Amino acid sequence: MTSPATSFDPRGAESGAVDDAPLLIARDLHHRLGGTEILHGIDLELGAGEFLAITGPSGCGKSTLLTLLAGLERPGSGTVLWAGEELAGRSERELSRHRLLDVGFVFQRFHLLGTLTLLDNVAMPGLMARRAPRREVRERALELMERLDVAHLAERGVGEASGGQLQRVAIARALINRPRLVVADEPTGALDSAAGTGVMEALEAVVADGAALVLVTHDDSVAARAHRRVAMADGRIVAGEPLLS
Ligand SMILES: Nc1ncnc2c1ncn2[C@@H]1O[C@H](COP(=O)(O)OP(=O)(O)OP(=O)(O)O)[C@@H](O)[C@H]1O
Ligand SMILES: [Mg+2]
16 A cells, blocks of 8 residues: 555654664553552563554453553553653653654544544544644545545544444544554454455555554454464463564
8 A cells, every 4th residue: 555645744853763672662561440450560562663463352451451552541550661761751741742643543442523524533633733734634534534445434424334434434543643653452343354454454554654553353363464463361461472572
């Protein structure tokens, strides 16, 4: 897949890739939800341009781990380093900026806004970044939707599309700001195998462009496409190689 013709770099000079150190390092992450410890010490590393798959039974903590890696939540204890710098040391404002510009999150339950059209859902993080004119952001949004085969739904609302279509819209939204890290929680969960392959090709194109991808899946054929795989069980990594060698 080729880069869209109307390209823009929402991060400007901040976007230099870190090639010699892992882009993301998690050290001894512990996390509690509702009084229960869900993660019991996770160590994980991810390089730029790398695709890591995480598998594991329902309830083992995969989605919880993704929220910590993406900086959506602060870990109960342990550290997440982004390009060598600890996320917990950042202010709320800096963290929001990181989430908006550096990370594209594909949520398991999509989290699309019902009051906006699907095109506006995709474009919204691009508009919030305030780095390109509105017209350019909307063009890129439409191109991403075309790539994911949902452009014909651009003017529809969230209630007027299928689950699989909404999943692809959510992926387009995650990519709008050209994130250096894409975190995808079961991005093919609502798709048949043809649509799933299309989504994987779109995500792999982003990895080929140098972004890192962490993807949670229950589908073995999706996990098999990753450069590296780890398996979780009961809040721990129990198989695979979590660290870069
Ligand atoms: N807000 C919450 N309060 C209490 N417990 C929670 C909360 N959110 C999630 N949990 C529990 O934390 C555990 C891990 O949840 P998580 O969503 O990370 O699992 P998962 O591996 O992503 O599962 P699935 O494959 O079903 O998506 C589960 O036992 C879940 O019930
Ligand atoms: Mg989950």
